[in-house]
Amino acid sequence: MDVFGSFALLLAFVCAAYALVGGIFAIRTRHPLLIKSTRQAGIATCGLIFLATFSLFYLFFSDNFSVAYVAGHSNRDLSSFYKVAALWSGQEGSLLFWSFLLSIYVFSVLIAYRNKNGELMPYVGVVLAGVQIFFLTLNNFIASPFKALGVPAANGAMDLVTRGDGNGLNPLLQYPEMVIHPPNLYSGYTGFTIPFAFALAALLARYPGEKWIHLTRKWTMIAWCFQSAGILLGAHWAYAVLGWGGYWGWDPVENASLLPWLTGTAFLHSVMMQEKRGMMKVWNVWLVFCTFLLCILGTFLTRSGVVSSVHAFAQSNIGPWFVGFLIAIMLVCLGAYWKNRDYLASENQLDSVVSRESSFLFNNLILLVSCIAVVSGTLFPVFSEWITSNRISVGPPFFNKVMIPIGLLLLFLTGVGPLLAWGKTSTESLKRNFGWPLAIGLLAGGVLFVLGVRDFYALICFILCVFVALTILMEFYRGAKVIRSRGGASLVESAFELTMRNTRRYGGYIVHMGMVFIFIGLAGAAFNRDVQKEMQLGSVLQIGPYELHLQGLDTKAEKNYTADRLIVEVIKDGKPLMMLYPERRNFPANQENGTMVAIASSAKHDLYVVYAGQSPESQQPVIHAYLNPLVKWIWFGGMIVVFGTLVALLPNRRSVLVLAGVPQAAPAGSMPQTMTAAPILKEGHD
Amino acid sequence: MQKRAKFGIGIGIIVASLACLAWMGYGESKTYYHTIAELQVLQGDALKQRMRVGGTVAPGSIHRLSGRVDFVLDGEGKSLPVSYIGSDPLPDTFIDKAQALVEGRPATDGRFVAEHVQAKCASKYEAAPGGNATAATSSTQPSSR
Numbered sequence: 155m156d157v158f159g160s161f162a163l164l165l166a167f168v169c170a171a172y173a174l175v176g177g178i179f180a181i182r183t184r185h186p187l188l189i190k191s192t193r194q195a196g197i198a199t200c201g202l203i204f205l206a207t208f209s210l211f212y213l214f215f216s217d218n219f220s221v222a223y224v225a226g227h228s229n230r231d232l233s234s235f236y237k238v239a240a241l242w243s244g245q246e247g248s249l250l251f252w253s254f255l256l257s258i259y260v261f262s263v264l265i266a267y268r269n270k271n272g273e274l275m276p277y278v279g280v281v282l283a284g285v286q287i288f289f290l291t292l293n294n295f296i297a298s299p300f301k302a303l304g305v306p307a308a309n310g311a312m313d314l315v316t317r318g319d320g321n322g323l324n325p326l327l328q329y330p331e332m333v334i335h336p337p338n339l340y341s342g343y344t345g346f347t348i349p350f351a352f353a354l355a356a357l358l359a360r361y362p363g364e365k366w367i368h369l370t371r372k373w374t375m376i377a378w379c380f381q382s383a384g385i386l387l388g389a390h391w392a393y394a395v396l397g398w399g400g401y402w403g404w405d406p407v408e409n410a411s412l413l414p415w416l417t418g419t420a421f422l423h424s425v426m427m428q429e430k431r432g433m434m435k436v437w438n439v440w441l442v443f444c445t446f447l448l449c450i451l452g453t454f455l456t457r458s459g460v461v462s463s464v465h466a467f468a469q470s471n472i473g474p475w476f477v478g479f480l481i482a483i484m485l486v487c488l489g490a491y492w493k494n495r496d497y498l499a500s501e502n503q504l505d506s507v508v509s510r511e512s513s514f515l516f517n518n519l520i521l522l523v524s525c526i527a528v529v530s531g532t533l534f535p536v537f538s539e540w541i542t543s544n545r546i547s548v549g550p551p552f553f554n555k556v557m558i559p560i561g562l563l564l565l566f567l568t569g570v571g572p573l574l575a576w577g578k579t580s581t582e583s584l585k586r587n588f589g590w591p592l593a594i595g596l597l598a599g600g601v602l603f604v605l606g607v608r609d610f611y612a613l614i615c616f617i618l619c620v621f622v623a624l625t626i627l628m629e630f631y632r633g634a635k636v637i638r639s640r641g642g643a644s645l646v647e648s649a650f651e652l653t654m655r656n657t658r659r660y661g662g663y664i665v666h667m668g669m670v671f672i673f674i675g676l677a678g679a680a681f682n683r684d685v686q687k688e689m690q691l692g693s694v695l696q697i698g699p700y701e702l703h704l705q706g707l708d709t710k711a712e713k714n715y716t717a718d719r720l721i722v723e724v725i726k727d728g729k730p731l732m733m734l735y736p737e738r739r740n741f742p743a744n745q746e747n748g749t750m751v752a753i754a755s756s757a758k759h760d761l762y763v764v765y766a767g768q769s770p771e772s773q774q775p776v777i778h779a780y781l782n783p784l785v786k787w788i789w790f791g792g793m794i795v796v797f798g799t800l801v802a803l804l805p806n807r808r809s810v811l812v813l814a815g816v817p818q819a820a821p822a823g824s825m826p827q828t829m830t831a832a833p834i835l836k837e838g839h840d
Numbered sequence: 841m842q843k844r845a846k847f848g849i850g851i852g853i854i855v856a857s858l859a860c861l862a863w864m865g866y867g868e869s870k871t872y873y874h875t876i877a878e879l880q881v882l883q884g885d886a887l888k889q890r891m892r893v894g895g896t897v898a899p900g901s902i903h904r905l906s907g908r909v910d911f912v913l914d915g916e917g918k919s920l921p922v923s924y925i926g927s928d929p930l931p932d933t934f935i936d937k938a939q940a941l942v943e944g945r946p947a948t949d950g951r952f953v954a955e956h957v958q959a960k961c962a963s964k965y966e967a968a969p970g971g972n973a974t975a976a977t978s979s980t981q982p983s984s985r
Contacts, residue, residue, distance in 0.1 A: 507846050519851060523858055530862075535873065545873035547892070548866050555865030556858055563854070686927060747932035767929030776929055 159209035160300040166202035167290040173283035200257035207254040222303040229322040229743040231714040246299035253289045256344040277355030325748030331391035339384025343449040345377025350446035379799040386792035397749040397764045399780035404553040409532040410452035417445040420521035432501030506578035513571035524560040569622030595621035615677035661802025671791030678784025686778040698781040701725040715739040736765040759783040876915040899936040934959035
């Protein structure tokens with residue numbers, strides 16, 4: 155099966171090379187058969203990558219330890235669930251997984267548009283094949299996951315030819331999120347290849363701007379949705395597994411996942427400027443280019459360890475390939491832009507500082523500044539070494555100082571932007587739209603201040619959250635009220651109908667609402683508390699309103715590990731509340747330990763209990779307990795964000811658009827689809 | 841032109857204040873990387889900086905004492921005695937021959953006083969895909985790195 159897999163990869167490389175070279179000739183000659191054959195080569199490339207990936211899965215599931223990668227990342231006792239995750243737990247496998255996910259996208263695009271957009275698709279095919287070739291080069295020649303064990307490897311560790319069992323999977327990765335987080339994040343990274351390919355293709359083919367924007371909108375949203383979910387799942391994994399009480403540490407790899415999300419978010423907003431006003435064409439093209447470059451940079455940072463591996467940790471051999479690829483993409487993008495820049499001329503100019511356009515402009519500016527801040531902070535060690543020959547890193551204080559105000563500014567724009575009119579907004583409309591939400595927000599802030607919330611940023615954040623949530627609710631209420639007055643349906647039904655009529659707009663509001671919840675959760679971090687204590691049987695640790703009583707210790711043998719558990723009773727106001735079992739797991743296959751945090755989560759706060767190890771002196775267990783307010787809101791908000799994106803992906807109910815403006819009252823109790831739309835709904839706003 | 845000026849001023853204020861915050865954050869959290877060999881030739885103010893030093897834990901050198909853990913880091917043929925004084929238990933991966941990255945300041949007696957320790961077993965794992973770099977390593981307190 156390993157030979158099968160590596161042969162499939164080699165053949166995929168050949169097919170991709172044909173799709174690239176043949177595609178370039180096809181564009182020049184416009185020969186229909188050549189165009190068709192290169193498209194089919196593209197499809198075949200994807201099929202072969204699927205086969206290679208499935209054969210690696212098969213090798214994992216059949217415990218084939220003659221393959222170095224399988225032996226290095228799995229063992230017989232590893233559950234099937236984690237054997238899936240083992241596929242992408244190492245460099246070779248995760249690079250193949252990149253190719254695999256990209257192939258799903260490429261395959262879908264090539265099939266979906268096979269008879270459409272004839273002028274554009276050959277270009278798209280060439281760009282996609284170019285990206286695939288890069289990853290297939292790594293898969294085939296630099297980091298093949300199918301290398302047999304026993305072939306002398308560079309690190310000298312693989313001198314055994316037959317192995318009865320493998321090394322096992324890193325305990326930190328044996329957690330449910332690790333099975334879904336990387337596929338999500340990688341689907342985000344790879345997904346941005348599609349808008350990139352269309353943007354570059356449109357630029358090369360001088361294809362009308364609004365068309366490529368329209369074609370890629372859904373793909374961008376899908377990629378963005380995966381990226382958002384991936385980032386949050388990663389944060390949740392870090393929270394639940396690493397045992398330091400937090401979910402975000404501004405680690406280079408975390409930052410790497412945030413970067414394309416920031417530019418991708420900017421792009422999702424600024425495309426509306428191009429659709430509605432024919433503005434920001436150059437900006438949009440470069441945002442897509444940058445997003446893709448940041449996806450590749452993110453993969454590079456994650457895989458090569460160029461930042462985190464400083465001096466101590468070995469660097470990987472794939473670094474130069476990624477740097478070369480990044481430079482190549484940049485040159486191609488610059489070349490394409492320089493050659494066809496006249497095609498990107500703007501059709502309109504900004505009219506007013508207080509307008510929808512300017513709110514998009516500021517939104518984009520702030521997202522871009524935040525992206526630059528995160529890039530520079532993350533790559534600071536690399537840059538500082540070039541410039542001063544001193545390797546200097548910056549830590550969380552740097553990121554927090556810059557990113558907290560940026561986040562709050564974005565939150566403010568989230569509330570304000572969507573309600574500003576295109577062109578120019580009158581003072582009257584400002585008062586009507588924002589008067590009450592702002593007043594109630596400030597009132598809520600006052601109440602919180604009286605209740606003892608003194609952290610400046612947290613207070614501002616809560617005020618803004620109330621303000622933004624109210625502006626969003628008011629939007630739903632106003633629209634739903636109009637529908638209700640015509641159809642007689644309930645307010646909730648009308649709000650549903652409203653959403654279905656303009657999924658993109660109201661889906662977007664739902665996403666914004668999700669972001670409000672996330673910000674509420676993030677603000678909670680200002681009030682985190684923690685206590686660490688050496689515990690004897692029966693001793694008590696007090697944190698917030700809780701008393702943690704250590705009732706006992708036990709050992710639980712599982713198939714793949716042995717767990718040392720602390721039995722902790724939680725008491726609140728003198729009454730027993732629950733039992734918690736923080737664990738330390740020992741994995742015999744690789745002689746490693748893992749932590750399993752016990753978390754009791756509520757909307758108010760998380761009680762987060764870690765079995766932190768044993769005291770070096772007394773050998774008594776040490777408990778580190780945290781009380782983290784509002785964390786659950788982050789995960790809940792994340793779900794709302796994903797839900798909102800899915801809503802925005804749904805097609806609008808079109809019948810309504812046809813009937814719009816017809817002054818005809820529907821009888822009470824009629825089906826919502828037959829209702830006529832109020833003029834207010836007819837405006838094309840997003 | 842006036843409109844452009846308004847935008848320019850707005851954008852300028854935002855960027856300038858963020859740059860100012862970035863500069864403050866940089867000053868607060870900058871940490872220098874040094875090898876063990878470099879550390880031994882540093883002089884003057886350079887010794888007062890916050891720094892990270894990497895190396896391999898010398899076998900048998902880990903001594904757990906009251907309130908601190910002493911060990912020796914080897915690298916490039918030199919060795920560096922380290923005292924870890926952080927409050928968190930050391931990571932599970934911190935064992936003999938592990939690759940370790942310590943963060944703190946050198947003391948006047950030639951020891952290195954570490955507040956945080958990251959450790960990784962010698963080339964056992966790759967970094968986690970798309971996850972957190974700490975998947976490859978374990979550290980005493982990533983939040984305050």
